[in-house]
Amino acid sequence: MLINKEVHLNSDSKIPVSTYFGSMTFDQKAMRAKLPKEEFTALQDTIKAGKKITGEIAGVVAHGMKEWAMEKGATHYTHWFQPMTGSTAEKHDAxxxxxxxxxxxxxFSGEQLIQGEPDASSFPSGGMRTTFEARGxxxxxxxxxxxxxxxxxxxTLCIPTVFISYHGEALDAKTPLLRSMEAVSKSAIRLLEILGVTGVSRVKTFAGCEQEYFxxxxxxxSERPDLVMCGRTLLGALPPKGQQLEDHYFGSIPDRVLEFMQDVEHELYLLGIPAKTRHNEVAPHQFEIAPIFEEANIAVDHNLLVMEVMRKIADKKGFALLLAEKPFAGINGSGKHNNWSIGTDTGINLLDPGDTPEKNxxxxxxxxxxxxxxYKxxxxxxxxxxxxxxxxxLGANEAPPAVVTVFLGELLERVLDAIESGKVDLKTEKQVLNLGLSQVPVVNKDYTxxxxxxxxxxxxxxFEFRAVGSSQAASVPNMxxxxxxxxxxxxxADAILAKxxxxxxRDVAILExxxxxxxxxxxxxxxGDNYAEALQQAARERGLPNLKNTPQSLRxxxxxxxxxxxxxxxxxSADETNSRLHIRLERYIKGIDxxxxxxxxxxxxFVIPDVSEYQGELGNSFNNLLSAADAIGLSGQALSSQAGNLKLLAESFSTLIEMTAELDEAVEKIESFATEFEKADYCADELLPLMSKVRVVADSLEQIVDRSRWQLPTYSEMLFQH
Incomplete structure (x- = not known):
């Protein structure tokens, strides 16, 4: 758990968040206090305008950063980076x-601040590095x-960094994100100048990651090997009640969970992470935390820290944090809704329609x-x-489908249709909803x-990119x-200039x-409704891609x-693109394996021994019943009914044993394929469907076997016992 040694706030503290927000970050306030004016200004120019920083200034910054960190109680520093593992990495030095x-x-020198050297051979490189090429x-x-x-x-003082190879290839997720931010800024400034907007030196992209979790x-x-090893349940029958009544969403937060949330928020505020919203999500025991939006690279860093802080505090509170996209079959999955926008350093949100979007x-x-x-x-x-x-x-229980479409809303649809037809005579005004209740004020109505x-x-x-998975680092989608x-x-811009x-x-060229x-x-x-079959038909008619699984998508x-x-x-680069393809294919294959x-x-x-034990007990009970049938006058029909119950159990059990043997063969078959794509396709098309079939049988047995004989915690227990 992150603790500010100067200001440790307990749950009863009344100190305003604004008084300690960011106190564990080397932010502007800390920089101003620890750096000479000239070096502070130079560092701000680097942060705001992307100017390079000299080694001499870096040395002064390093000294100030070390003094600040040691005053707080730090003894070590680390370069905190994002290798292509989907997580973060760090090596601590005293x-x-x-x-x-x-x-x-x-x-702590400027050189130590600017550059570190972890072992690059031990991180995935997708073929860009061999085992003996270790320098990074x-x-x-x-x-x-x-x-x-x-x-x-x-x-520990954590210094956010990029991670590159000896020859300069990006071995991380952050470097391409930063490059993409530079690219879109350059292109957007050019277009703005064509539109007559001057004085913009930088265009920024912003992100806000709404994090769902169980x-x-x-x-x-700890009693479920599937959760420990895989992060999701591979077996488990649905309870009688799931989310059918929609009574969990935005409901009262249980005290134990609320205490967890409060501790998480406190630690995030110390780190300068602007957590804003907390609430119950749709599924039982599912929740969400959402931030105030920030520049995209900082938002990604902060989301990684949100996941790490939640994981640590959950453990301390006796919880397990589940970030898997679908930890429970048949129950709402978890996403990381990525809110994305673009704006200028002069304060213009380029996706804000204003009061009259048709004129903006x-x-x-x-x-x-x-x-x-x-579209492209x-x-x-x-x-x-x-x-x-x-x-x-994707496509299950409130997640969007694999088909990518854009929703604009009725008003913007009308605006675009009017521009396309050449009849831009509609007028849009800020709308309100008057409920006709004297004690309730009018409600502002959004454009969409x-x-x-x-x-x-x-x-x-x-725009809200709702398809991002809950466990994913948001760097790749934003990139x-x-x-x-x-x-x-x-x-x-090229089309306007050509005209x-x-x-x-110019105005005619823009309009055309x-x-x-x-x-x-x-x-x-x-x-329309993206869950409905009509969307699938529309995708076919419109020629929209419908990539159903990861191997298809990675192609x-x-x-x-x-x-x-x-x-x-x-x-x-081409090599960097290919490396990411190979890494993600490998992770997919290994993950399913x-x-x-x-x-x-x-x-x-678990399952076979439990069912076997219960079947044995049921069989012994039936045999005892047979022996006593004549003495107690039990009819043949009654015996037949009980025999049928035992037969159903035995048949399902036999099917499970046979399917387990089939699964054994299927798992070993993965290595028989020559290429990564062949292995991945086999996993997607053959192995996963077989695992689902095995699960159906196992889950049916769970609903028959005596609960005292079933070792695995059930969905009912995991989702409804706080």
Whole structure:
């Protein structure tokens, strides 16, 4: 747990959050206190404008950062980075050094701040590095503030960094994200200048990750090998009550859970993470935490910390935190709704429609650019959120389907249709809802309704990418969003310039380009129920990609035009793109292999022994009944009914044993395939369906066997016992 040694706040504290918010981060307040004015200004220029920082200034910053950290109680520092494992990594070094004369001294140099050297061979590289090519570098990212993390008894100074190989290839998730932010900024500034907007030196993308999660009692978690090994249940029958009554959503938060949430928020506030919302989600024992939005790279860093802080505090509170996308079959899954927007350093939100969206040229142009990017690169966007866990979630229990569409809402649909037809005579005004109750004030009405079934919905002044999986790092989806946006913005800018060069007035060129783009991107706009079969039919008719699983989605990275896009905008080289393809394929194959072997273990050491024991007891009981039947005058019909019950159990049990043997053969068959894609396709098309069939039989037996003979904690216990 993270604890500020200066201000430890207990649950009864009345100290306002604003007085300690960010006290464990080396933020502007700490920098101003610890750095000379010249170095402070230079560092701010680096953070705000992306200017390079000199080694001399870095040395001063390092000294100030060390003094600040040690005053708080830190003894070590680490370069905190995001390797391609989907998580974070760190190697701790002590400030302690020994001088030439043997005197112990705390030292932290500019060079140590700027650069570190973890072992690059031990992290996934997708073929860019071999085992003996071990050298890699972490490099300081000044745009994300350093922070203090408590582990054990002491604090560690954590310095957000990128992670690159000896030859400069990106070995992490952050480097491509930062590159994509630079790319979209450059393209957007160019388009804004064409639109007549000057004075913008940087365009920023923002993100806010709404994090859904489950909490279950730790004792149940430790008794379920599937949760421990895989993060999700591989067996388990649905309880009589699940989420049918919709009584958990936004309901009163149980005290034990609320105490967990309060402790999490306190630690996040110390880290300068603006947690804003907490509530019950749809499924029993499912919850959500949502932040105030920040620049995309900081939002991603903070979301990774949110997951880490929640995991630590859950453990201390006797909970297990489940971040898997589908921990319980037949129950609502968990996502990480990624709210994305774009704006200028002068304060313009380029996706804010204002009071009259039909007259807001900047908004319309950038809105249409989003439509263009998502339409052209829907398959890449789908690839960005593909994972073994998300495959179970997409299209099931309130998760959007694998088809990527955009929801705009009735008003914006009318605005775009009017522009396309050339009859822009509609007038939009701020709308209100008057309930006709004297004691209730009028309610402001948004320009768009909410479409919870849409994977990519406009929600007022941003887009909500709802398909991101709960366990995923948000860096890849945001990197893809930024890159496809840079490409789309450039295409619109080129089209406008071409018309101006052909002799058309700028306003005419802009309007004509808007009309062309609105017409071209119409297939991606879908206002209906994305859960319904009608969406699947619409996808076929409109030619929208419908990539059902991870292997299908990852093949997108083989397409030349996709690789060319990443190369053109300097986000990923061809080698870096291929490395990510291989890493994600390997993770998919290994993940399913782990799940299949865990299922084997559970069947052989839990389910089969439990059913066998119960069947034996039932058989003995029936034999005893047969012996006493004549003496007690039991009819043949009564005996037949009880024999039928025993027969049903025995037949299902025999089927399970046979299917377990089939599963054994299927698991070993994975290694018989030559290529990664062959293995992945086999896992998706053959192994996972077989595992599902085995589960159906095992779950039916769970509902027959005496509960006292069933070792595994059930869904009823895990989801309804706090």
């Amino acid at each position: 400030f302690l050094s020994i001088d030439r004369d043997g005197t112990p001294i705390e030292r 570098y972490t490099a300081w990212d000044p745009s994300s503030p350093a922070f203090l993390m408590k582990g054990g008894k002491d604090l 909490l279950i009692d730790k004792k149940f978690y 040229v900047h908004f319309l142009v950038f809105l249409v650019a989003v439509l263009n990017g998502v 690169r829907a398959d890449v966007l789908r690839m960005s959120i593909a994972s073994m866990g998300n495959d179970h979630r 309704d909410r479409n919870r079934t849409s994977p990519f919905a406009f929600t007022g002044n941003k 893809v969003l930024n890159t496809l946006m840079a490409e789309a913005v450039d295409e619109i 101006i060069k052909a002799g058309k007035e 380009t808007l009309r062309e783009q609105i017409t071209a991107t119409k297939p991606i706009r879908y206002q 997108v990275l083989l397409k030349k035009d996709v690789q060319d896009m990443f190369i053109k905008y300097g986000v990923l 782990i799940e299949a072997r865990t299922l084997q273990l559970m069947l052989k050491t």
